[in-house]
Amino acid sequence: MKLLHRDIEKNGEGSVTLMPEEAEDMWHAYNLVQVSDSLRSTTIRKVQNESATGSVSVNKVRTTLTIQVEGIDFDTQACVLRVKGRNICENQYVRMGAYHTLDLEQNRQFTIGKHEWDSVSMERIENACDPTQHADLAAVVMQEGLAHVCLVTSSMTLVRAKIEVNIPRKRKGMCDQHTKGLNRFYDQIVQAILRHINFDIVKCVLIASPGFVKDQFHEYMTTTAVKNDYKLLIDNKSKFVLVHSSSGFKHSLKEVLSDPTVTSKLADTKAAGEVRALEDFYQMLQTDPNRAYYGVKHVEKAADLQAVEILLVSDELFRSNDIQQRKRYVNLVDKVRDNGGDVRIFSSLHVSGEQLGQLSGVCAILRFPMPDDEDDSDDED
Template sequence: MKLVHKSVDKDGEGSVSLIPEETEDMWHAYNLISEGDCVRASTIRKVQTESSTGSSTSNRVRTTLTIRVEAIDFDTQACMLRLKGRNVEENQYVKMGAYHTLDLEVNRKFTLSKPEWDSVSLERVNIACDPTQNADVAAVVMQEGLAHICLITSTMTLVRAKIDQSIPRKRKGNVQQHEKGMARFFESVMQGILRHVNFDIVKCVLIASPGFVRDQFYEYMFQQAVKTDNKMLLENKSKFMLVHSSSGFKHSLREVLTDPAVAAKMADTKASGEVRVLESFYTMLQTEPAKAFYGKKHVEKANEAQAVETLLISDKLFRIQDVKQRKEYVALVDGVRESGGDVKIFSSMHVSGEQLDQLTGVAAILRFPMPELEDEDESEDEKET
């Protein structure tokens, strides 16, 4: 998604102009647009004109309309959004208040205005427009003195850093200069990884090189991590994978990514953290039921006690028409983040999201047991009987 213009004031009112660039962006647009929002886009309208003799002709004209959205239909096959609503801006072809349907599709710019942009909507704009947010694979292709640090998204490879240093050649009886040069080079590459790889998002880091450069670098990096107690590297050690490449140039990445072992590892990353979090929730539900709850009422009570470690929530809940309820779900997400919890927003178009929807669409793994929430359920059941 390309962000053309963004103007949101401190009260949350404002507009954002976007151009969807791929089919997945239409899903983001579907989640951003709510009933009552205003959308401006170019469209074709059938216009009837009457001549002086009384005969009428109809022409199709392209015009730009702004409608207040009353109905939203997402065509998953054509990846197109149909928005129905009334015209709210003066137009030479369409009367104020007249109904019109806007079709939003890939590569067609639209402007979305909301009376209030909440944190979930703004976060979705950031995720949709920042390709690095979707890059869950990173790669370092290297050879002696040259390295490229790349982020790989489903659609492109982004080179985030190029490290090019001259390293003294090995000479008989004087290997020290060469070793010092390699240590300097490895340090630069390690700092590049720490600066450009977001381990919260990246699930796999490929280190590729000809010869033994990758092994020497891997050994150096984790020796340094132990020395400096670098928790980020130590906690993510399992994400690193050493593979062969013919050189340290970016084009070598292609052969790395076609390696069957790498393809299998990357397939795991695409299945993403959501599936694993849902599995953890089900496991917790069986082994420690006082630390796993679903349903809005229970999760809100757990959040009040700052007990939510991980919130699992379906994006379906942010598309509901009831503004008050939507605000409650946004407040829940904000509350969990403020108390240091993790929030996973599941796509209802994904299998894991469908499973979560069967559990009311909202669930939580708690930091500590809250058996009183279970007791409440039992006492309510007794009252009903």
């Protein structure tokens, strides 16, 4: 993401012009645009022209519109953000107050205007525009006949290829069919790795499976790379790490990323950091439950007493259309930081973020034990 222009007053009001450069930047844009914001971008509009003879022609024109946001829809497959709202600036093709949908996509700049840029939004812009925050982890989660090739970015887990091959079972005197099926399966995974993984950015490729499938695949890949002179695989051989997983499905990534051998290798990646923080919370919940709080009311109470050491919060909570609800979570984040606590904002599209969402989306590891108040219900206001 490129920051092209920034004009924010001391009171927090102002606008920011951004240029998304890759798919993940669209996720950041989705988290920045809120209902009631103003959004300015170029768009295509159909315009009807009536000639002197009464004939009507329809032309498509490119124009720049500024709308007040009323609806936001994010297409995760196409990585396009569709924002609906009313036109609030004079335009020769679109009357004031008319509805229009702006499509935000890669390499097309847009300007977001807000009445108040809070600390969470400003932090997201800084992270999105920081080149060191880019994806640097890939994973192949597999079992016999099924594999998922994934890119694990700081914000989401993207499944780049799903490979399913029917492998004949081993039968007495017919092992050849089984071996041929396996080789066909492994070859498709090798091709998917070559097609979807950019080794200039990716620091590490995890190969995870139950049993010895990962070892057999790694051996096959190494042999194939030498045989077919796949220099990309040969040169990056050291980047492949073999770890255990319970299955070849996407959800197994959580346990893969929490493996100690993996986390030591990936200490610099945010994806591993988030999983580690969530694992610490679960561990604390088992060993010392009075130091593990979840639910916004309980966590707020702990924050008021400066007890929160690590705050885990889902970015989904900051997309609430209820401004007061959003401010509530922003104030919680600011309070924890002001008191010297560490804040981890999880992406709801990430495997770890999905787990956090099942625990109300906000959890905290405390500095000291706080007995839970039995009479205090954790219902939302």
